[in-house]
Amino acid sequence: MTDSMTITRHFIDVRNPDGSARRVHYRRAGQGRPLLLVHQSPRSSAEYEPLIEKWAPHFTCIAPDTPGFGESDPLPHAAPDVKDYAEAVFAFLDAIGLPQVAAYGFHSGAIILITAAKHAPQRFSTIAAGGYAMWTDEERRAFAANYTPPYVFMPYGEHLTWTWSRIREQSWFFPWYAASDANRLPFPHDDALKNHAMVMDVMAAGPSYALGYAAVLQAPRDLPEAGQPTPPVLITGYDGDPLTAHIDRIERLPQGWATAKHKLPEEAEAAALSWLQTHAGDGQPLPRAPDDEGYSLNQLHWLGDRASGHVHLHAPGSAAEFAHEPGQLTLDLPGHGLSVPEAKNPDEALAILSEALSTLLTATPSRITGDGASSVLAARLSAAYGLAPEPIIPGPHAHIPNLVPDSYGSHLTRAFAWARAEAAFSGRPSPETVRAIPKGALDPARLHRRTLALLRSRGANTLTDALGRP
Template sequence: MIITRHFIRVGDRTVHYRKAGSGPVLLMVHQSPRSSAEYEVLMETWAPHFTCIAPDTPGFGQSDPLPGNPDINDFARAVHDLLDALGIDRCAAYGFHSGAIILMTAIKQQPGRFTRVAMGGYAVWTPDEMALFGDAYLPPFHPSDYGEHLTWLWNRILEQSWFFPWFATDETHRLTVAHDDPDRVDAVVREMLDAGNAYQAGYGAVLRAPRDIPPPDAVMPPCLITAYDGDPLQEHIDRLGEMPAGWEARKVATPENHQQASLDHLFAGDHPQIGALPETKDRGFLHVAVAGFEGLIHWRGNPEADTLHLHEPGRALATDPAPDALFMDLPGHGLSDGWNGETPKDWVGWAPVIDAVTAHFGAARTVVPPPLSGDPARLYPDLDPDRFGAYLTTAWQVVRARHFFEPWYEADTAHARPFDPAALTPERLAAEHRDLLRARAAQAWHRALLDKES
């Protein structure tokens, strides 16, 4: 089963979403500060029953933020705007934690739009809890010149599984689900890096949202709210009070119990089917299946352009391509999938993917970058997540140093290179940093370029 990825224009914004399965639509609204990527495993489980559509909410993942200072009503309206753009009149819906808050508001705005709803936890904060959150829960998050923000981010995400809220480091706020799994921390860290300071708007709107369940006499779609042991919102089940007819809230033992109860509830309804969905014309994902690679290739630009441009190892496609240009993220770079098995280190291994993209768009030629000077093994250090988040600052130092020296690891006068001071803004370095972290196949692509030249 393949999870596909798509872009669609919604008003003046571009929205990215994941899609899987067949049958009636199930809209899946993720928690903050995550993206739709957190639902990939769940989408595989629920895809036999639904066409699962999981958008990145505004400002998270690859979706554009909302303008100004949006509140929870704006984020809920964005749900309806997306459904309108996709041509979906009615559907089932699922939301987890802050995704449930957005979904609850969307239901109250247009209750007739949803057939059935399931939620994973629903926060009803006390005045004391809200006072504790204050401004401390959502400090500004901006990149800094020398990567100091990365040390804060790693520890903030790591300790969020130790204490809730994350900054209340005392026994009262200790959680029972603590871990120090680098891969789990890395998944959230990357999504925070994508969101940047836009996370304040999305997360802040959720925290400030009114916690008012629809009144008992309200006509609402059936809704199930569950929370499992270890979830800090489980105790909030007792705070929900009287709910509309067809609504139920209960505590369950495990995340698996929550997911099964949600699926059973959603599947019991009568939901309309869905046809083909529209997409943007200048950006998307192409499914490619050739020897050694089967997955999605991210492209951007003019699909009728004569020339396909390839990027350097460790980089990604141009984010603002010229009107007559077409770009792609190579496998293991940018937003494209990685290689299925061993990553090829010669041109013969990479060429079939490039040829497949070229043939799909009918491009007449391909612009291949020359390989950078230096030893590939040193140019692209190991950036696998480690227990202490050191890989984040390693990558930051690499992207900064490569503006000054070529190769970047030879920091001396003989290897100095001209540079543009304007390219050293923290925001521009942060974009390069994200590209390098995603470039799992950078060293192999570099070797393939060397092979092509030989």
Template sequence: MVHQSPRSSAEYAALMQQWGEHFTCIAPDTPGFGQSDPLPGEPEIAEFADALCEFLDALGVGQVPAYGFHSGGIILVTALKRQPHRFACLAVGGYAIWTEEEMRIFGTRYLPEFHPSDYGEHLTWLWNRMLEQSWVFPWFDTREDARLSVAHADVARVAQAVSEMLDAGNAYRAGYGAVLRAPRDIPPADAPPETGNWPPCLITAYDGDPLQAHIDRLGHMPAGWRAEKVRSPADHQAASLAFLQDHVDDAACPELAENADEGWLSLDGGLIHWKGTKGGSLILHGPAEQMCEPGEGDIAIDVPGHGQSDAFDDAKAAVDSAASALGASDIVWPSPPAGDPNHLYPDMTPDRFGEYLQRAWAVARAEAFFQPWYEASAANAIPLDPARLDPAALHARALARIRAGDAARRWHETLLNLDGAPR
């Protein structure tokens, strides 16, 4: 399941739960998005397609059915053309066939540089860019003709997209740019691969999808390929699932390879993200902070509700369970920061106007001046370290706080209630 740009595999979390009744669902973060490293230089679409196939090799997977939406579909069709034997079938949500004029417009404005700024101005742009992408397409085209029928102000949806873009940072331009520049040619109907016919493919686009009109631009396709316009996102997903089920057998998924030094633990109540060396000391970080970088022989986790770990009703019990599952020799608990938890952790709930983003940024700046950050006075001043006011450092602290939300306060209270734990 290959995601669109500038998103990540997180956009498929709910769909994987549904389709997991029928398949083992695997959704990677494409290079430069989510938790995946970017490709070097200025990669083109073929390099993203090859990276996807290399990922399948690393998992030990031979041939798969595959699903991709928008950019994900472009990557998959490219991968299929380069290695058709890797795919049993494809289901694609919208396949873009841009005109020269559309490409000219995209090329000049669609992918601006995205870097943290000293006072968080980039967050104001990001919130409105993600919100208004459902109002007009492209996001910067404010002509009446560019309006979309699927306009919304769904705070949760926008906040999720914003969070994923914050992970990608300026690397989004490489992945998205490669997709925009990709040749818009589906496999030739009159030139099948040496291995036989092209794997079957279904392309659908729903009402309101800006790519629905592109269904009429696809032209002649190979045998077993078809394109349809459907009414709604639910209809698109249903048609895609039915097509995938019709074109694969019931063979069991092979045992998948796992990383030895990073992964997720499935505990009662959610997932815990870890990295390092199993069996070493488990190093924990403080509230609203990032995961500690484990030293040689140690192991670290995103504590409950932070980073890539889910929140748990009982954070200490979750940590204890994680330590047991990872074979940790001991647990090194952090000391809670000085200050009143009710003031240290302001509300980070996403709101209609994206004000929570600026709130997190303002706290990240104040943390470099005062301790606790909310006591702006000479008595609470701390030595100024320019590195802590570097926009990249501010970005990291603000993002950690946004991700933690109210879990930061709960983790602080957990640390306060520890009795005799090593720190």
């Protein structure tokens, strides 16, 4: 079980304008009045976890992944614009039952929120914006030509080398593609972990990366005209943020709006919190965190049917999406896929899995199976339910390489090369480990997702070594 200060993750279905359904992934934590947080491109709501932890004592923070980013489905448009992303905000608010909300957005998130507020001001009690872009026509033309090339999956992982370089140099130059002394940013860094977090979000977005980014980069100056209804809005900036200079481009502030420049990001964040606390409404009915398909109460991710009698575990280093078949309830192992809890050893993994099943299952299990080393976990779970253990299923034996992020992104190359070799061999490539290549296993899009799952795996080698290699 979790308390209100613990960040939990959820999925919910929303309605597109054409009536089709779209899944949205979101994070939630806190107490009190609801606060919507909209992240920047090309990130996901994961970037707000530190902020949610700070603001959860003051608000019920609700942070969705915008369409096509994180784990949210993309919009059903070939070339969505910023208004489509604004409409997606309304669809999400409708789905979780919030007619009005206070909101915070950073960079792209601010652009989406202010666009949304212009078209439906009654949906917001107030907005705090961490930066707001007032692009010139010349900038929009340059961005259209250079900023968001199509994101194409390549068969040997070449696109991951580009992704790492793209994100690494984003902290050195703005725009990222204009590497020159004139475009240097004041606080360059070479923090591998910070870059890796952004790269993982780009990888999760895939082709949506270019669509969502392009939409906000081509957004017009969409401020309310004099006399138009508007919620109160604060736009902040801080030294080193390239959008701080855009505050001076605002020729006329709408009534009830304010701007503020600060030296430090923490000062801008504190100002935003103070604004939201002052201007947020008295509150709307808070949506209940639904027990929908996606997460158990202890935040283990699952796919399939809770009433199924067949529970299945993927191999360490993989994810449920690669092991799920119809008629199964398939779990992401602790420290794998989208599961939040981690396990240091098989006993911890077994305890987490047992806790998840105790709240998930709506029928008594009749089979518990596992791939590779997870067959051992499955046998121990079977014993706990009084079931005969299933036969041990041989699985991938190759030891996963060191995937600790480094400054040059070579861990991405290692991960993709491992995923490609896995498709053709049952262990370290040799004549003895050759196996038939499953249909579609070398498709670049599948290899990309397999690499992402591998990079998300935490403690896979430790778990495999402790369980033994069937």
